[in-house]
Amino acid sequence: MTVNDHPLHHQQPLDAGMIHSEAGEPLDINENVTRSWTEIAAWCTFSGALLFFIALILALSWYMAQSDQLAYISTFRSIIIGAMILASALPAWFYWKTGSNIRLGMLRQENETIEHAFAQMLYAYQFTVLLSVVTIASILLLGGEAIISLLKQAEI
Amino acid sequence: MIQDRFETELPPVEVTPVMRGQWKTISGWALFSGIFSLLIVILIAFLGAVVSIVAYGMYLQFNHPTQGIRPELGAASVLLLIPVVIFLVMLVAAIYHILFYAQMRKALKNGEQQAFERAWVNLRNHFRWYGVCTVLYIITILGTFVIVQYLLNPFRSPF
Numbered sequence: 001m002t003v004n005d006h007p008l009h010h011q012q013p014l015d016a017g018m019i020h021s022e023a024g025e026p027l028d029i030n031e032n033v034t035r036s037w038t039e040i041a042a043w044c045t046f047s048g049a050l051l052f053f054i055a056l057i058l059a060l061s062w063y064m065a066q067s068d069q070l071a072y073i074s075t076f077r078s079i080i081i082g083a084m085i086l087a088s089a090l091p092a093w094f095y096w097k098t099g100s101n102i103r104l105g106m107l108r109q110e111n112e113t114i115e116h117a118f119a120q121m122l123y124a125y126q127f128t129v130l131l132s133v134v135t136i137a138s139i140l141l142l143g144g145e146a147i148i149s150l151l152k153q154a155e156i
Numbered sequence: 157m158i159q160d161r162f163e164t165e166l167p168p169v170e171v172t173p174v175m176r177g178q179w180k181t182i183s184g185w186a187l188f189s190g191i192f193s194l195l196i197v198i199l200i201a202f203l204g205a206v207v208s209i210v211a212y213g214m215y216l217q218f219n220h221p222t223q224g225i226r227p228e229l230g231a232a233s234v235l236l237l238i239p240v241v242i243f244l245v246m247l248v249a250a251i252y253h254i255l256f257y258a259q260m261r262k263a264l265k266n267g268e269q270q271a272f273e274r275a276w277v278n279l280r281n282h283f284r285w286y287g288v289c290t291v292l293y294i295i296t297i298l299g300t301f302v303i304v305q306y307l308l309n310p311f312r313s314p315f
Contacts (some may be wrong), residue, residue, distance in 0.1 A: 027171045027263060027272050034169075036276035043283035050290060111172050118178040125185040132192065 034106055041102035044121070048096030055088035076145065080138045087127070087134040094124035176264060183260040186279070190253035193246045200246070204239040211236065245289045252282035 062081045065073050073081075101117030104110075259275035262268055 027267060028269055029169050029171060030269075030273070032273045033276050036273075036280040039280045040276070040283055043280075043287045046287050047283070105169065109169055111169055111175075114169055115172065115174045115178065118175060118182065122178060122182050122185065125182060125189065129185070129189060129192070 037102050037106065041099040041106075041117075043099075044095045044102070044124070045099030048092045048094075048099060051088045051092030051095065055085050055092060058085045058088065077142070080141060083134050084138055087131040091124050091127035091131055094120045094127060098124055179260055180264060183257040183275075186253040186282075187257040190250040190257065193250035193253070197243055197246045197250065200239050200243045204236065204243065207239075208236060245285075249282055249285055252278050252285060256282065 058081060062073065062078065062085075066078075098117050098121040101113055101120060105113030105117055256275050256278040259271045259278060263272035263275055
């Protein structure tokens with residue numbers, strides 16, 4: 001599903017009152033809000049770059065270990081590393097795009113670009129939660145595998 | 157000059173129904189993330205307390221008061237600082253996320269401009285806190301690497 005397919009992207013304005021709050025009061029994107037957005041955009045770009053770097057390091061370590069005949073990586077471990085690479089690269093992309101779209105939207109004063117930025121921030125949040133779940137699951141699975149191999153060695 | 161041109165020719169960005177829907181969903185995810193972090197924080201605190209009690213028991217068992225502090229036990233107590241730091245970093249970030257949720261929902265429901273501005277300040281603080289902590293973490297790791305390399309071989313460049 002792309003950002004354009006997201007249900008929020010196709011949400012139609014119901015009436016003029018919906019543009020304001022439920023109480024009917026308007027919310028203003030003033031200087032204070034744009035100042036916060038500018039910094040949020042910068043940190044989102046930073047988070048994106050950092051997560052890309054982590055994904056790259058993981059991919060390189062896996063590749064180098066695979067090419068080394070002495071270091072054997074099982075299919076099980078390769079799947080876990082692959083899941084972690086994907087779970088880092090996906091939020092990285094959406095954080096990066098959030099940062100660039102907020103900056104672009106504020107520079108062009110375009111509502112659509114700002115909407116696009118927040119749609120990507122939403123994806124970034126969802127994939128960050130996925131990354132957390134994958135990381136915890138990986139730690140538990142690898143720990144479990146290590147304990148099982150230790151028990152097997154003890155039996156021998 | 158480019159900024160002036162945009163400010164004079166283009167209409168300012170305004171709150172649209174799409175943005176309102178997105179902010180409502182994002183604040184929901186922020187709350188989920190905050191609660192998830194708080195659960196991890198509680199787990200870290202619990203594990204940290206258990207490890208501290210066990211370590212203190214070992215200290216009392218193996219270290220007689222007349223012997224002074226043994227270096228390996230001193231190093232172990234420094235390692236206990238790591239969960240404390242993770243606990244603090246995650247706790248502050250979770251609080252900012254929960255505050256963002258609360259202020260944003262208040263702003264969207266009652267149309268309070270002040271709550272709307274505070275919500276974005278809280279989200280900005282969340283990102284700023286995690287960003288600064290990450291930079292400090294990277295500096296600490298690099299610094300430790302350089303110091304360890306220097307201690308192992310003071311006449312050799314660490315790079």
